[in-house]
Amino acid sequence: xxxxxxxxxxxxxxxxxxxxxxxxxxxxxxxxxxxxxxxxxxxxxxxxxxxxxxxxxxxxxxxxxxxxxxxxxxxxxxxxxxxxxxxxxxxxxxxxxxxxxxxxxxxxxxxxxxxxxxxxxxxxxxxxxxxxxxxxxxxxxxxxxxxxxxxxxxxxxxxxxxxxxxxxxxxxxxxxxxxxxxxxxxxxxxxxxxxxxxxxxxxxxxxxxxxxxxxxxxxxxxxxxxxxxxxxxxxxxxxxxxxxxxxxxxxxxxxxxxxxxxxxxxxxxxxxxxxxxxxxxxxxxxxxxxxxxxxxxxxxxxxxxxxxxxxx
Numbered sequence: 001x002x003x004x005x006x007x008x009x010x011x012x013x014x015x016x017x018x019x020x021x022x023x024x025x026x027x028x029x030x031x032x033x034x035x036x037x038x039x040x041x042x043x044x045x046x047x048x049x050x051x052x053x054x055x056x057x058x059x060x061x062x063x064x065x066x067x068x069x070x071x072x073x074x075x076x077x078x079x080x081x082x083x084x085x086x087x088x089x090x091x092x093x094x095x096x097x098x099x100x101x102x103x104x105x106x107x108x109x110x111x112x113x114x115x116x117x118x119x120x121x122x123x124x125x126x127x128x129x130x131x132x133x134x135x136x137x138x139x140x141x142x143x144x145x146x147x148x149x150x151x152x153x154x155x156x157x158x159x160x161x162x163x164x165x166x167x168x169x170x171x172x173x174x175x176x177x178x179x180x181x182x183x184x185x186x187x188x189x190x191x192x193x194x195x196x197x198x199x200x201x202x203x204x205x206x207x208x209x210x211x212x213x214x215x216x217x218x219x220x221x222x223x224x225x226x227x228x229x230x231x232x233x234x235x236x237x238x239x240x241x242x243x244x245x246x247x248x249x250x251x252x253x254x255x256x257x258x259x260x261x262x263x264x265x266x267x268x269x270x271x272x273x274x275x276x277x278x279x280x281x282x283x284x285x286x287x288x289x290x291x292x293x294x295x296x297x298x299x300x301x302x303x304x305x306x307x308x309x310x311x312x
Contacts, residue, residue, distance in 0.1 A: 001083050004034060004077075004167075005023045005030045005032065006077060006086065007076070008036050015211075019091065020051055020058065024055060024057070025096050026099045030082070032058075036076040037061065038069070068182045070179050070182070073185075077170065083166070088162060093209045094208060095119075099164075102114055109199075111199045112200065113164075113201070115162065115200070117135075121210060123224070127217050133202065135202070135204045139204065141200070143200065148191070148249060151252075160210070161202065162210075173192075175189070175193055231260050242254070
């Protein structure tokens with residue numbers, strides 16, 4: 001089954017070679033590796049051009065203006081010829097057997113959405129850590145209800161995954177990344193996939209090495225993290241999704257909205273503290289939603305520490 005790898009890039013000259021090489025080195029070769037450069041201002045395009053000169057599978061699409069990750073991914077998917085679409089970020093890599101293992105499961109099950117676990121990587125420590133998703137079995141069946149049930153902050157959010165997708169399903173349902181979304185673009189793309197009726201699976205085993213925003217060993221922020229948190233806009237757009245969901249899924253969307261709203265209020269409270277407005281910060285932190293969010297997140301981190309998945 002042919003696979004098109006989609007890699008959006010923007011000023012990632014330091015990491016893009018490593019990502020492309022991980023796709024090149026698969027035990028089952030991808031049909032093509034489409035790199036969509038979103039108007040980089042560094043040497044990203046030069047690196048990709050040099051690699052493409054010796055590998056006809058690599059295709060570079062060059063955008064004249066920066067349109068954001070959603071626009072870049074749409075350009076790559078539109079140009080893809082493979083029956084499967086594989087998403088790869090330019091600061092992440094794949095283990096060599098990833099495509100082979102995942103294609104076997106996709107062919108066996110016929111699902112439109114298949115993701116594996118994430119191996120968390122600290123770029124400053126140059127060290128791989130724990131698996132991101134702690135599941136009770138080898139596979140988790142995902143539909144719209146399950147997808148939204150896992151978007152609350154104290155659980156592992158499936159929107160972090162980088163799945164293998166059935167291109168025919170995407171085309172038939174006219175599913176595209178939302179061009180006006182620059183934060184949470186994967187969340188809404190996957191939401192649209194599941195609300196369109198896709199069957200999905202998440203594997204407990206992991207072959208995708210994911211560079212975390214903040215390293216769990218170094219405690220330092222990745223230099224390649226550029227997301228500007230916009231929780232308020234996400235909440236507004238999540239409310240639009242409710243009209244397309246069945247009652248059980250709507251309940252989970254509401255829980256998701258409550259969780260993200262608490263995060264928005266928590267971020268606002270943190271800003272007050274950074275500004276030295278300690279009395280206003282203390283009053284804000286007394287909010288019930290924030291207190292419950294903090295408690296749930298700390299319990300989750302304690303559980304990870306006790307199980308040895310987080311460093312002391």
